[in-house]
Amino acid sequence: xxxxxxxxxxxxxxxxxxxxxxxxxxxxxxxxxxxxxxxxxxxxxxxxxxxxxxxxxxxxxxxxxxxxxxxxxxxxxxxxxxxxxxxxxxxxxxxxxxxxxxxxxxxxxxxxxxxxxxxxxxxxxxxxxxxxxxxxxxxxxxxxxxxxxxxxxxxxxxxxxxxxxxxxxxxxxxxxxxxxxxxxxxxxxxxxxxxxxxxxxxxxxxxxxxxxxxxxxxxxxxxxxxxxxxxxxxxxxxxxxxxxxxxxxxxxxxxxxxxxxxxxxxxxxxxxxxxxxxxxxxxxxxxxxxxxxxxxxx
Numbered sequence: 001x002x003x004x005x006x007x008x009x010x011x012x013x014x015x016x017x018x019x020x021x022x023x024x025x026x027x028x029x030x031x032x033x034x035x036x037x038x039x040x041x042x043x044x045x046x047x048x049x050x051x052x053x054x055x056x057x058x059x060x061x062x063x064x065x066x067x068x069x070x071x072x073x074x075x076x077x078x079x080x081x082x083x084x085x086x087x088x089x090x091x092x093x094x095x096x097x098x099x100x101x102x103x104x105x106x107x108x109x110x111x112x113x114x115x116x117x118x119x120x121x122x123x124x125x126x127x128x129x130x131x132x133x134x135x136x137x138x139x140x141x142x143x144x145x146x147x148x149x150x151x152x153x154x155x156x157x158x159x160x161x162x163x164x165x166x167x168x169x170x171x172x173x174x175x176x177x178x179x180x181x182x183x184x185x186x187x188x189x190x191x192x193x194x195x196x197x198x199x200x201x202x203x204x205x206x207x208x209x210x211x212x213x214x215x216x217x218x219x220x221x222x223x224x225x226x227x228x229x230x231x232x233x234x235x236x237x238x239x240x241x242x243x244x245x246x247x248x249x250x251x252x253x254x255x256x257x258x259x260x261x262x263x264x265x266x267x268x269x270x271x272x273x274x275x276x277x278x279x280x281x282x283x284x285x286x287x288x289x290x291x292x293x294x295x296x297x298x
Contacts, residue, residue, distance in 0.1 A: 003193050004058025007088050011056045013219035014075040015041050022076070044074035060092040080187070084221045087190035105197075106252035108135045116140070116256065121275060123241075123259040129188040130198050131157040131181060134254070139271070142278035143233065143259065146170055157181060158201065162209040172230035172238065182215040183222025190221075229259065235277060236270040 016035040020027045025040055036044075042052035047067065055063065055071070068089055072082045108126050116124045116137050123143040125136035133155045136144070146167075147153050147160040158181045161167045161174070171177045188198055205212040231239045241259040248254045261267035 003088070003091055006189065006193070007058040007060055007092070008056055009217075010084070010088065010219045011071075011075070014077065014081070018076055023074075041071075041074050045070040047071075060089040063089050063092075080183075080221050080223050083223075084187055084190045087187070091190065091193045106254055108254065112248065112254070112256065119258065121271070123271070125257055127157070127245075127255050127257050129184075129192075129253045130195075130201055131184065133157065138278050139275050140259075142274050142281075143231070146234065156201070158185060158205060158212075162205055162212045166234075169232055169234075172232050177229070178211065179215055179218075179220065180222045180227075182212065182218075183220045186216070186219070187221050187223060233270070233274065236273050239267045239270045240265070241267055241271075 015038075016033070018035045020031075020036065020040065023036060023040065023044060025036075025044075031037075038052055038056060039049045042049045045052065045067070047070070052071075065086075068085060072085055075081075077085060106128065112126060113135050116126060116135060119137060120139065123137070123140040125133045125140040125144075127133050133140075133144070133147075141148055144160075146164065147157070148155060150160065150164050150166075153159040153164060161171065161178050161181055168174045185198070185202060188195070189202065192198060202216070206216060227243050229239075229241045229243050231241065233239055239261070241261055244258050244260070246256045246258070248256065259271075261271055
């Protein structure tokens with residue numbers, strides 16, 4: 001992803017979303033742009049039109065925090081959008097020598113893997129900023145059984161969402177989830193524009209999925225935190241689960257994602273049924289690997 005193009009497209013898309021009325025500006029005559037003009041954004045941000053034009057052409061090098069704050073206020077950016085703008089500005093600086101080398105991929109520490117495995121009643125997995133699931137407990141693999149059954153997904157949530165037809169059945173609110181995934185990848189692209197694996201993933205999805213290409217063009221950003229997921233599992237049916245995403249306190253960029261259901265709900269019963277099924281099939285796989293009789297064999 002070209003950095004200047006990313007900056008230019010983001011700023012244009014944000015000013016296109018704001019009307020003069022929303023910005024408290026007078027309207028004169030017929031307008032040819034859907035939102036604010038460049039000059040109007042410059043006035044609201046307290047900079048010259050020439051300077052703002054330079055910014056919107058993708059040149060954020062050397063821009064001060066005060067200008068970024070004024071620009072974020074003029075464009076009415078939310079917290080996530082403001083963070084993304086700052087990431088774009090940081091990435092506009094000189095390329096650190098470390099980034100010119102191929103980055104070492106973070107691995108899941110054994111202690112983190114034990115924590116995930118130690119929650120047998122809750123689906124849990126470890127995810128990186130490219131939405132790869134690097135480790136999952138048995139119930140997590142059972143919940144995402146269709147993703148893990150497709151080797152072309154590479155255990156990547158975005159590939160599953162856009163390239164596997166089963167995802168549109170699995171995610172009851174598929175479009176919302178898909179837009180969140182695209183927004184999360186855009187946030188990561190702003191932070192790490194030199195991540196070759198991320199660029200390859202975005203290129204692959206843009207080439208193979210019209211839906212991804214359209215959503216990527218919207219310039220929206222998103223950070224996974226807590227949310228409610230509406231899922232339809234092929235074995236246990238509809239599940240309404242609470243999702244919590246907890247970033248690890250290091251520089252790995254990894255997060256632990258955990259699903260849960262409120263007590264006494266149909267979703268809790270569904271998770272118990274799924275846990276029972278996954279435990280049985282897991283024992284059968286273990287038996288097959290050792291040559292011993294499976295639990296279902298007399």
